[in-house]
Amino acid sequence: MTTAISIKNLGKTYANGLEALKGVSLEIEQGDFFALLGPNGAGKSTIIGVLSTLVNKSSGSVEIFGKNVDTHVYETKLDLGVVPQEVNFSQFEKVRDIVMTQAGYYGMPRALATERCEKYLRKLGLWEKRDERSRSLSGGMKRRLMIARALVHEPRLLILDEPTAGVDIELRRSMWEFLTEINNNGTTIVLTTHYLEEAEQLCRNIAIIDEGKIIENTSMRELLAELDSQTFILDTASKIPENFDIGLECATVRKIDDHSIELVVSGELSINDVFSQFDKLEVKVDGMRNKTNRLEQLFLSKLKGE
Numbered sequence: 495m496t497t498a499i500s501i502k503n504l505g506k507t508y509a510n511g512l513e514a515l516k517g518v519s520l521e522i523e524q525g526d527f528f529a530l531l532g533p534n535g536a537g538k539s540t541i542i543g544v545l546s547t548l549v550n551k552s553s554g555s556v557e558i559f560g561k562n563v564d565t566h567v568y569e570t571k572l573d574l575g576v577v578p579q580e581v582n583f584s585q586f587e588k589v590r591d592i593v594m595t596q597a598g599y600y601g602m603p604r605a606l607a608t609e610r611c612e613k614y615l616r617k618l619g620l621w622e623k624r625d626e627r628s629r630s631l632s633g634g635m636k637r638r639l640m641i642a643r644a645l646v647h648e649p650r651l652l653i654l655d656e657p658t659a660g661v662d663i664e665l666r667r668s669m670w671e672f673l674t675e676i677n678n679n680g681t682t683i684v685l686t687t688h689y690l691e692e693a694e695q696l697c698r699n700i701a702i703i704d705e706g707k708i709i710e711n712t713s714m715r716e717l718l719a720e721l722d723s724q725t726f727i728l729d730t731a732s733k734i735p736e737n738f739d740i741g742l743e744c745a746t747v748r749k750i751d752d753h754s755i756e757l758v759v760s761g762e763l764s765i766n767d768v769f770s771q772f773d774k775l776e777v778k779v780d781g782m783r784n785k786t787n788r789l790e791q792l793f794l795s796k797l798k799g800e
């Protein structure tokens with residue numbers, strides 16, 4: 495396995511004395527879809543800043559695909575596309591020019607740049623806007639423009655700093671689909687988010703950072719398995735009898751009204767077992783949702799050091 499990102503003992507103290515990173519170590523494999531999760535001020539953007547050499551680190555080392563970012567400045571930049579947290583292109587430049595200029599920074603021949611520019615503006619639904627000034631774009635479009643710009647040199651590694659902050663649900667979903675597609679095609683993706691459900695939906699591996707320290711680094715699956723119970727709200731087509739009992743050891747139900755129940759399932763029991771039991775009892779389930787976001791719960795308990 496090739497390692498896409500290797501961070502060792504990274505420290506960053508800003509000029510005002512604030513210690514934003516306190517010895518961060520992380521390994522991210524090639525092909526991974528990785529989430530760096532943490533509350534505001536945890537140090538996520540600082541890590542991304544160091545990876546893209548916009549922030550000078552105070553200590554430690556960073557490698558991208560086995561190359562040190564300090565000594566292999568050019569090669570590591572070719573491998574890396576970054577979508578920053580804040581919009582950072584000129585509001586007066588036209589959409590197409592923003593992407594073309596970026597291609598220019600990477601020394602791409604004009605014909606190739608033109609082709610890639612069209613490819614990614616189309617993929618991100620911005621081709622119709624190509625001749626408009628970027629300030630006329632909606633917030634979601636601006637974010638997609640930053641993604642197109644980050645991809646124009648087709649890097650092996652794409653890092654997105656809170657890509658869906660402030661983006662509406664529908665757009666968020668289409669962005670998720672797009673990111674999943676390019677990850678399936680081989681691009682390693684790292685994103686930071688405080689939308690925990692986003693990490694849960696997309697990512698295979700995860701690190702949680704708080705106050706400049708990694709407090710958890712594991713697979714999404716293992717992280718979720720740590721939780722011993724989940725609470726669901728079920729809507730049923732059939733009327734739920736009084737004193738309804740599901741008759742399973744590791745599940746409890748509480749009737750909310752005639753057509754909805756709260757179901758608590760413990761870790762060992764699969765949701766399939768619960769559904770086959772509902773079938774036996776001839777209760778038809780119409781819909782199901784999580785009562786609480788599991789990751790959210792877990793996240794809070796990690797931060798409290800439980």
Ligand SMILES: Nc1ncnc2c1ncn2[C@@H]1O[C@H](COP(=O)(O)OP(=O)(O)O)[C@@H](O)[C@H]1O
Pocket residue numbers: 508509510512514532533534535536537538539540541
């Ligand atoms: N340029 C800077 N100068 C001083 N402090 C900074 C600077 N940038 C970020 N910080 C501080 O460093 C800490 C980590 O910030 P940041 O990496 O932006 O966190 P996150 O992206 O997780 O919200 C915060 O306390 C923030 O206020």
Ligand SMILES: [Mg+2]
Pocket residue numbers: 538539540579655
């Ligand atoms: Mg940030």
